[in-house]
Amino acid sequence: MTTPRTLLDKVWAAHEIAVRDDGTSLLFIDRHFVHEGSHHAFRKLAERGMSLAEPGLTFGVADHYVPTRGRGAPIADASIARMVRTLDENAARHGFRLYGLDDSRQGIVHVVGPEQGLTLPGTTIVCGDSHTSTHGALGAIAFGIGATEVAHVLATQTIWQKKPARMRIVVDGRLGPGVGAKDVALAWIGELGADGARGHAIEYAGSVVRDLSVEGRLTLCNLSIEGGGRLGMVAPDGTTLAWLAGRPEAPTGSAFDRACEEWLALASDPDAAFDRDITLSADAIAPIVTWGTSPEDALPITARIPDPSLADDPARAERIRAALDYMGLAPGRPLEGTPVDRVFIGSCTNSRIEDLRAAAAVLAGRRAKVPGMVSPGSSLVKVQAEEEGLDRIFVEAGLDWVASGCSMCVGMNGDIVAPGERCASTTNRNFRGRQGPGARTHLMSPAMVAAAAVAGTLADVRPMLDGRPVP
Amino acid sequence: MTPFTRHEGTAVGLPFENVDTDQIIPARFMATPRSEGYGRFLLHDLRHDEAGAARPDFPLNRADAAGASVLVARRNFGGGSSREAAVYALVDAGIRAVLAPSFGDIFCGNAVANGLLPARLDPDAIEALLAMAPCPVVVDLDATTVEAGGRRFGFEIDPVFRVKLSNGWDDIDLTASWGERIAAFTAERRARAPWLWRT
Numbered sequence A: 001m002t003t004p005r006t007l008l009d010k011v012w013a014a015h016e017i018a019v020r021d022d023g024t025s026l027l028f029i030d031r032h033f034v035h036e037g038s039h040h041a042f043r044k045l046a047e048r049g050m051s052l053a054e055p056g057l058t059f060g061v062a063d064h065y066v067p068t069r070g071r072g073a074p075i076a077d078a079s080i081a082r083m084v085r086t087l088d089e090n091a092a093r094h095g096f097r098l099y100g101l102d103d104s105r106q107g108i109v110h111v112v113g114p115e116q117g118l119t120l121p122g123t124t125i126v127c128g129d130s131h132t133s134t135h136g137a138l139g140a141i142a143f144g145i146g147a148t149e150v151a152h153v154l155a156t157q158t159i160w161q162k163k164p165a166r167m168r169i170v171v172d173g174r175l176g177p178g179v180g181a182k183d184v185a186l187a188w189i190g191e192l193g194a195d196g197a198r199g200h201a202i203e204y205a206g207s208v209v210r211d212l213s214v215e216g217r218l219t220l221c222n223l224s225i226e227g228g229g230r231l232g233m234v235a236p237d238g239t240t241l242a243w244l245a246g247r248p249e250a251p252t253g254s255a256f257d258r259a260c261e262e263w264l265a266l267a268s269d270p271d272a273a274f275d276r277d278i279t280l281s282a283d284a285i286a287p288i289v290t291w292g293t294s295p296e297d298a299l300p301i302t303a304r305i306p307d308p309s310l311a312d313d314p315a316r317a318e319r320i321r322a323a324l325d326y327m328g329l330a331p332g333r334p335l336e337g338t339p340v341d342r343v344f345i346g347s348c349t350n351s352r353i354e355d356l357r358a359a360a361a362v363l364a365g366r367r368a369k370v371p372g373m374v375s376p377g378s379s380l381v382k383v384q385a386e387e388e389g390l391d392r393i394f395v396e397a398g399l400d401w402v403a404s405g406c407s408m409c410v411g412m413n414g415d416i417v418a419p420g421e422r423c424a425s426t427t428n429r430n431f432r433g434r435q436g437p438g439a440r441t442h443l444m445s446p447a448m449v450a451a452a453a454v455a456g457t458l459a460d461v462r463p464m465l466d467g468r469p470v471p
Numbered sequence B: 001m002t003p004f005t006r007h008e009g010t011a012v013g014l015p016f017e018n019v020d021t022d023q024i025i026p027a028r029f030m031a032t033p034r035s036e037g038y039g040r041f042l043l044h045d046l047r048h049d050e051a052g053a054a055r056p057d058f059p060l061n062r063a064d065a066a067g068a069s070v071l072v073a074r075r076n077f078g079g080g081s082s083r084e085a086a087v088y089a090l091v092d093a094g095i096r097a098v099l100a101p102s103f104g105d106i107f108c109g110n111a112v113a114n115g116l117l118p119a120r121l122d123p124d125a126i127e128a129l130l131a132m133a134p135c136p137v138v139v140d141l142d143a144t145t146v147e148a149g150g151r152r153f154g155f156e157i158d159p160v161f162r163v164k165l166s167n168g169w170d171d172i173d174l175t176a177s178w179g180e181r182i183a184a185f186t187a188e189r190r191a192r193a194p195w196l197w198r199t
Ligand code: SF4
Pocket: A063, A064, A108, A109, A110, A129, A131, A347, A348, A349, A405, A406, A409, A410, A428
């Protein structure tokens, strides 16, 4: 009898070209996504006079630096314009496909890949961006790499990697109304810490994960890195296949049917062993917000702001104190009711159509008390949202409806939160200065950001649902 | 890449947890060509106030930390973004080793690719070093030890990283020798899943 294998084991083995004596594997890469930030790697390649090993497996997406307003007009900021142009030039020089600034399919790389059907089960995917873990939602091994590794993949279509340890996070029970994938992710990161899954590949399983849409699974896998995980995965199932059918770059006809059979067989064998097993009960998860400067600083909206004087060790007390100081928060006060200055809905974490629907469900017929921006995950999500009339709900609530890109998740395109301002955000990092120097970020789900917009403070979305269908 | 074997220098303490790569180098500096040097961006927004003036009390700005080449920090150093620019900022500022109880995985790979040693020490050892810093240290990769103030601490590093650092290897050169295996594998993959290739 063969040893039972996990999803990770199966996909890994199918891409292992060789194993070195030191245990490092040489993996074949099926999909390599590059963006404007990949310029260092192209530079390295140029210095060596090398060309791309597999242009047909390389895909460029303009997202990190693209403007979200005034699209079509020339980019005013010269250094931003140069970043976008350099990607165009590299795509032309090396002959790989580019979803560039003016492409109708442009968007955030981790939204575009799955949406186009480039992200497929059983594949290996890398990108010079840590949230590449997102793509694992479809059953791929997908992880972020640095510029030296990007150059290596460009030159060889392979990467040397040590196989991560296997961790399973099982989420059972039922999610309550107003509670979603973002809350599940912040719940486990809050419990295990921002380095809780370090060195591990996470497989998400359990009834809650099975019931999640692909969009929700993408959110869950996206945040794997915020808990220190190398990557996140969900086994392909009927939901996955139905979602993939008919996507532009997915196989078609009999090739699709054959692929589906192989993909369904990728699920972890029933007796497969994991190095670590974590179980969460969904019933206990409330809508979560972060209060500090690390995603591990996550608490239910009903909780109080931590008090450093109650911390169990001095280093932790010091960190809480520093975080509260940066965030401008007083210990012991309820989180709910903390005034916010603005809101942001966007980023590869929560900008897919379901995310926009969830926020719109709360905002419909209401006014935001604070300004804010909604940036859809891709230009196609933008079109779909407009067809559904979601843009009007946002605009009537007083929020700006802008074009797609990384935008205020990282502020590289100039969309930033002003120093000292507090932003309720659907993004993934509440690091100091992430949304701009001195910006104070609270992470939460799209429904919770909508609730914060309506209340003008951190707020519990649940009482605002009053019978509204939240998708 | 410069091989790393043994390094003597000054250690400076950064007594914080979760020093993420966004703090090591804020995103707005990353459009800069590497040839201009990234050292001045290191921990920019922690080292400087809103007006851009250096904060005199920040450990790296203190006179006794001038020329420091070893950084001591608390857990989860380099978590977050995959930006290799964080490593460029450290390396260009003259840092050769970072000592911490834990590191972000991607950061570690990036560090080693640029000859920067990420050494994992016990939290207690880190606290002892933080109490001494700034201080002279000797970091020995062969012995996997750090010596400071007459004490010696062991550290951990993935054996693969250790070999890579001490040889100063570059992966692209190494991989070239696997060319035939890669070509054969690619042909097989193409036969099985031709739909993967797009033009
Ligand atoms: S949206 Fe934010 S996290 Fe996602 S790829 Fe862009 S910058 Fe990175």
